Amino acid sequence: MGRSLGVLWLLFIALAFPDVGQSVPDEVKVVYSWDYFVFDDLPHSEYTKVGGYDYYLKNYILPSAISYHAPSKCMFMPIPRRGPGIPATMVYFSTKYNTKAPHLRGFPTYEDNYLPGWFDVDNLVDSEYKNNIYPEDLRVKRQAFFRRHEYKLEGDGEEDDDETRKKHHNKQPGVEYYKPSGHGSHHSSPSHSHGHHGGSYHVWQVPLTVKPTPPTTTTTTTTYSPRPTIKPTYTYRPTYKPTYKPTYKPDYETEYETDYEPDYKPSYKPTYKPTYKPTTQKPVYKPPYEPTYEIPEYVPSYKPTYRPTTKPPYSPTYKPTTKPPYSPTYKPTTKPPYTPSTKPPYSPTPKPPYVPPSKPKPTQPPPPSRDVYHLTSVHYTSMDLKCSRLYFVDSGLLIYPKGTVVIRRPVLWAFGINGCDQSSLDQAPVLKVTIPDRVVNSAHGLAGFTVDVYGSCNEFAVYMENCVDNSIIVYDNVKRYFWFFKHETFNPGAERQYLYDYIPPQDPYNLGVLKLTLGLPDENGYRDAYYAPGSSFGLFKTSTTILRDKSLAPGDPKSPDFYYIGYRGPNAGAMMGFDSQTQVIFFVHILNNRLCCWNTNTPLIEDNVVTLFTGLKYGADFLIDPDRNIWFMMLNVDTKAIKDDVEVVEDYYYKIYRVNADNIIKGTACDPANV
DSSP, X not given: OOOOSOTTGGGGSOOOOOOOOOOOOTTOEEEEEESSOOBSSOSSOTTOEETXXXXXXXXXXXXXXXXXXXXXXXXXXXXXXXXXXOXXXXXXXXXXXXXXXXXXXXXXXXXXXOOTTGGGOOOOOHHHHHHHSOTTOOSSSSEEEEEEOSSOOTTOOOOOSHHHHHHHSOOOTTOOOOOOOSOSOTTOOSSSOOOXXXXXXXXXXXXXXXXXXXXOOOOOOOOOOOOOOOOOSSOOOOOOOOOOOOOOOOSSOOSOOOOOOOOOOOSSOOOOOOSSOXXXXXXXXXXXXXXXXXXXXXXXXXXXXXXXXXXXXXXXXXXXXXXXTTTTTTOOOSSOTTOOOSSOTTOSSSOOTTOXXXXXXXXXXXXXXXXXXXXXXXXXXXXETTTTEEEEEEOOEEEETTEEEEOSOOEEEEEEOOOSSHHHHOOOOSEEEEOOTTTOSOGGGEEEEEEEEOSSTTOEEEEEEETTTTEEEEEEXXXXXXXXXXXXXXXXXXXXXXOSSOOOOOOTTOOOEEEEEEEEEOTTXXXXXXXXXXXXXXXXXXXXXXXXXXXXXXXXXXXXXXXXXXXXXXXXXXXXXXXXXXXXXXXXESSSSEEEEEETTSOXXXXXXXXXXXXXXXXXXXXXXXTOEEEEEEEEEXXXXXXXXXXXXXXXXXXXXXXXXXXXXXXXXXXXXXX
């Protein structure tokens, strides 16, 4: 089975944890809650197809962390691209407005979150591809690699040995293909637990904008058969012919006239002749239609009825008044309207407008528009309040349900934060550095990181934890160099060798070092560094004097510079942070729903680890703002298996809580007053 595919990718597994009561203490407030996330001002319709999927699919919008910039009241969240339909992998919203489910916006813009080729935009220039896509493969530009997850699809052939894979899949020169290990539990991925049962690899081409070749036009003439003429088998010849003509003519004229003339004329002449012969005797009768009386003269009976009266009808109604109606309204004023002024407005004496000059002025070229950043997939963010900078790592990977697509190498970004609107946030990054291959093997394991500003804003180090490679990567901005450390305490279950009376159960997610937090600085600016694997019940410690020393890397796996300090309890995989005022470390557990604390001035035993709050099913992240408020995010998620152990999200529910740090630990073992 393969290792983890990211910190919070456990969301794709239908875990069997029982729901814990969600009674919220009085001091804990639910600030925000979402049934699903909505984006404001999307540049395209949510039903627009990109990469064969809708531009927006709400089921995959699953934030994994939070960062807060208190001066501008701006909250930032990363949304890892674990599936299609994610318009932006970095989003933000303002906390100024009183709304329970604020809408999201792409950071810094929606366009910067386009994947290469979306909407005909591809600004990964040659140098960008050279630095971020394997430079040895010079034959193909803009080529990425697709690694299919090793669950069997219908119709897949068997490729169980390395020789068969080499035969059917030619590997690119200079490219290191990461074959997952074949061990581990069935649910070894913390997100969608993709099983790895073999190693078939495919090359995936980044979509490019290619003008389609117009199809060859073929003119086709359709010939229709003439309509058949049907000749009747008989001839109709009427033989009847009338022998009389009506002679009736009234001797009076009607009062009305008609201009009706029938337009029907028979098309045949009757040929009928009577078969009898008239007798010689003349008939003594008269035709019945010949009148034998005189029609009296017609006198209309209605004449007296409509005889006009002496006073015509309706005359009083329409009798004009002495003052005509509307005459005051339309009576012309002393000064008639529209009278031209003494000086006509369009006098021909001035110069006519729009006369071009004799020599046209040269037009200034438009300012060049910057290239988009093509942010691919972000898992974790960190806010440096001292310098107002937002840091995040873009893994460069698309972890889709059917496989992983490598777009670019991972990149460390930093942006200055001066507001919470697009005009303020759309600024050039203060830091963009590509993480080299020599320090990272599995980019999807870059779970979290910590920024250590030991001098000015440009004098800092970043400690990046890789829970798949089981390593801590260090970037020093003064040295402008990367190095990494490997140690046995970075591995899953590293505390087992230090526990003698209790052996904790095996964690199925197999997560290495997941999160690191820094303590108080000493007189030289160095700090204690607390860290823990995701699949571990213990907590470990080192110092930044070790981590910032490039000459010690990668270090001895059994070096005493990294050591075990105590047992935290079961299901202890958590995101954690240090509060410098109380010297308390807070934990938000990602495999259950607990917010816990431990005072670093007390021994680390299970009794000194205090559960402060239980909420939804899973924890995600937390932070402490300058007002000493703890913001932490929890969620529920329901998933459905689509193939073996590959899961898709059917429903989710997010909440962000807020509580004062001093109030929630008051009276507990974490309270400095009790130490």
